[in-house]
Amino acid sequence: MNSLDHSSVPPLKVESVVKCFHQGKTAIAALDGINLTVETGELVAIMGASGSGKSTLLHAMTGLTDIDAGTVSVDGQDLAALSDYQLTKFRGLNIGLVFQAFNLIPSLSAEDNIRLPATEEPGLEERVDALLERLDMTDRRTHKPDALSGGEQQRIAIARALITNPAILLADEPTGSLDSVSGQEICRLLRELCTEQKRTIVIVTHEPHVAMWADRVVVLKDGKHLAEFAPSRHFDPQKIASQYQGVLNAAAGVMA
Numbered sequence: 644m645n646s647l648d649h650s651s652v653p654p655l656k657v658e659s660v661v662k663c664f665h666q667g668k669t670a671i672a673a674l675d676g677i678n679l680t681v682e683t684g685e686l687v688a689i690m691g692a693s694g695s696g697k698s699t700l701l702h703a704m705t706g707l708t709d710i711d712a713g714t715v716s717v718d719g720q721d722l723a724a725l726s727d728y729q730l731t732k733f734r735g736l737n738i739g740l741v742f743q744a745f746n747l748i749p750s751l752s753a754e755d756n757i758r759l760p761a762t763e764e765p766g767l768e769e770r771v772d773a774l775l776e777r778l779d780m781t782d783r784r785t786h787k788p789d790a791l792s793g794g795e796q797q798r799i800a801i802a803r804a805l806i807t808n809p810a811i812l813l814a815d816e817p818t819g820s821l822d823s824v825s826g827q828e829i830c831r832l833l834r835e836l837c838t839e840q841k842r843t844i845v846i847v848t849h850e851p852h853v854a855m856w857a858d859r860v861v862v863l864k865d866g867k868h869l870a871e872f873a874p875s876r877h878f879d880p881q882k883i884a885s886q887y888q889g890v891l892n893a894a895a896g897v898m899a
């Protein structure tokens with residue numbers, strides 16, 4: 644499959660985003676002035692303790708959560724400038740989503756699940772074939788999800804997320820339901836899609852062995868962008884865990 648050629652506009656730009664949830668009279672700032680730009684072909688992992696705002700940020704990037712301030716732009720489009728109808732259409736074409744639970748339609752074959760978000764158009768069948776081949780799933784194309792392993796289901800979910808050639812792919816704990824071997828295969832695949840095809844991918848994860856595949860790890864704390872670091876290129880989860888802990892310790896003023 645050819646590399647994508649999105650323009651020089653960053654595929655994802657998050658600027659000064661604030662999102663508050665209200666519980667009675669108390670407001671919780673789930674996102675408190677977040678900035679993040681992701682460049683074409685980059686794989687970014689978002690880490691942070693439970694409650695730090697990772698899922699809220701991911702939802703803000705899809706436009707599924709209304710934000711209180713700031714802007715989220717995908718491929719140069721400010722999501723808040725779109726009507727609900729336009730946003731749904733825009734999201735379907737430009738934002739690929741991958742979830743922990745795969746979310747495939749059980750009654751459809753693997754290939755029909757992949758076709759689902761796409762409109763009938765010239766070239767669609769070639770794209771389905773190319774994705775099945777790239778993801779090593781050609782011989783499973785007529786299988787229903789319950790006849791596929793977890794790792795295979797996630798491959799089909801990734802193919803479905805890519806069928807429209809979206810500007811960005813957002814993945815929420817994509818290996819959370821997989822054993823460690825299948826999880827690493829999915830991470831390696833996501834890494835290769837960025838390197839080979841210039842896909843742009845953001846992964847929310849708790850796991851150092853997922854984050855180690857990223858170009859950049861962004862650490863959130865209390866809804867703020869605490870710090871970021873480039874993972875060591877040794878693909879060593881222990882090293883990532885200590886880089887991550889180092890960032891948290893530095894923020895807390897703890898000496899190494």
Ligand SMILES: Nc1ncnc2c1ncn2[C@@H]1O[C@H](COP(=O)(O)OP(=O)(O)OP(=O)(O)O)[C@@H](O)[C@H]1O
Nearest residue numbers: 664665671673691692693694695696697698699700
């Ligand atoms: N719908 C909601 N109503 C009220 N508060 C919410 C809601 N969603 C999230 N929050 C709060 O916003 C903050 C950030 O939550 P968020 O789910 O984004 O964190 P997270 O980093 O994804 O956590 P986890 O790793 O546990 O999934 C938390 O304090 C959470 O309690």
